[in-house]
Amino acid sequence: MRVVRTKADVLEASRSERAAGRSIAFVPTMGAFHDGHLALIRSARAGADVVVVSIFVNPLQFSRAEDLASYPRDESTDLAHAEAEGVDVVFAPAAAEMYPGGAATRVSVGRLGEIFEGAARPGHFDGVCTVVAQLFNLVAPDVALFGLKDAQQVAVIKRMIADLCFPVAIEVCATQRAEDGLALSSRNRLLDAGHRRKAAILFDALQAGESTWRSGAGAEATEAAMWQRLSEVDGIDPDYARVVDPDTFEEASPDHALAIVAARLGGVRLIDNLLLDPSS
Numbered sequence: 001m002r003v004v005r006t007k008a009d010v011l012e013a014s015r016s017e018r019a020a021g022r023s024i025a026f027v028p029t030m031g032a033f034h035d036g037h038l039a040l041i042r043s044a045r046a047g048a049d050v051v052v053v054s055i056f057v058n059p060l061q062f063s064r065a066e067d068l069a070s071y072p073r074d075e076s077t078d079l080a081h082a083e084a085e086g087v088d089v090v091f092a093p094a095a096a097e098m099y100p101g102g103a104a105t106r107v108s109v110g111r112l113g114e115i116f117e118g119a120a121r122p123g124h125f126d127g128v129c130t131v132v133a134q135l136f137n138l139v140a141p142d143v144a145l146f147g148l149k150d151a152q153q154v155a156v157i158k159r160m161i162a163d164l165c166f167p168v169a170i171e172v173c174a175t176q177r178a179e180d181g182l183a184l185s186s187r188n189r190l191l192d193a194g195h196r197r198k199a200a201i202l203f204d205a206l207q208a209g210e211s212t213w214r215s216g217a218g219a220e221a222t223e224a225a226m227w228q229r230l231s232e233v234d235g236i237d238p239d240y241a242r243v244v245d246p247d248t249f250e251e252a253s254p255d256h257a258l259a260i261v262a263a264r265l266g267g268v269r270l271i272d273n274l275l276l277d278p279s280s
C-alpha cells in the first residue's frame with residue numbers, strides 16, 4: 001500500500017493505473033475509521049482493480065472552528081486498517097496541500113445544500129462539494145463509494161456529478177449500526193457514556209416513524225411520531241424529524257420517501273435516516 005500526501009503523487013498514481021487499463025474505486029473519508037468505512041472499502045475492493053482511499057479532515061466543511069479541532073483523528077490506526085483491507089493507495093494530504101494560498105473556488109449545489117444539514121451548518125455542503133470535486137479530478141475514479149448514513153450528502157454529490165458531468169459512478173452503501181441501532185459515525189467517539197446510551201433514540205424515532213408510515217397515516221403523522229419519540233429523552237435537543245424525497249430533500253411522494261432526523265446530544269450533532277418502504 002502506498003501512502004501519498006501530495007496532489008502530484010496521487011495524480012501520478014491514478015494516471016499510471018488508468019494507463020495500465022485498471023479500474024479505480026475511490027472511498028473519500030475524513031479518517032477515524034469505523035465499520036461503516038470498512039464496509040465501503042470492502043465493497044470498493046470487491047468491485048475494482050485498484051482501491052484509493054483519501055483521509056482528509058476538510059476544514060472547508062466545518063462551520064465552527066471548535067468542531068474542526070475536536071473532530072477525531074487516528075491516522076496510524078486508519079492506515080493499519082486500510083492495509084489489512086487491501087487498499088492500494090491512501091491519499092492523506094495536509095490542509096495547505098489541498099487549499100494553498102489563493103485557492104478561492106467553491107462548488108455549490110444551491111438550495112439542496114442549504115436546507116436541513118446545510119441550514120444547521122452553513123457552508124458545509126459547499127465545503128464537501130469543493131473537496132470532493134478536487135478529489136474526483138485527482139483520483140479520476142470509475143466509481144466512488146459513499147455511506148447512506150449521510151443521505152443528504154449522497155443527494156448533494158449525485159446532483160454535483162450530474163450538473164458538472166463528472167464521469168464517475170456512485171455506489172451507495174447501507175448504514176452500519178451498533179447493536180442498539182445507533183448509526184456508526186466517527187462523531188460517536190465524542191459522546192460520553194451517558195449520552196452514548198441515549199443516542200439510540202434517533203434510530204428508535206425512525207422506527208416509530210416507519211411504523212406510523214406503514215399504517216398509512218402520511219408524512220405529517222410520521223413526522224409527529226418521530227418528534228414525539230425524540231422528545232422523550234432528557235437533555236436531547238432535536239433539530240428536525242421529517243419525511244422528504246431522498247433525491248431533492250423536498251416533499252416526499254408515497255413511493256419515494258426518506259425519514260430523516262437530527263439532534264444534539266451532549267453538544268454532539270447526530271443525524272440518521274431510514275428509507276420508507278413504498279410497499280407499506
Ligand code: PAF
Pocket residue numbers: 028029030056058061128131132150153
Ligand atoms: O463523508 C465524509 O467523510 C466527508 O464529507 C467527505 C465525503 C470525505 C468529504 O470531506
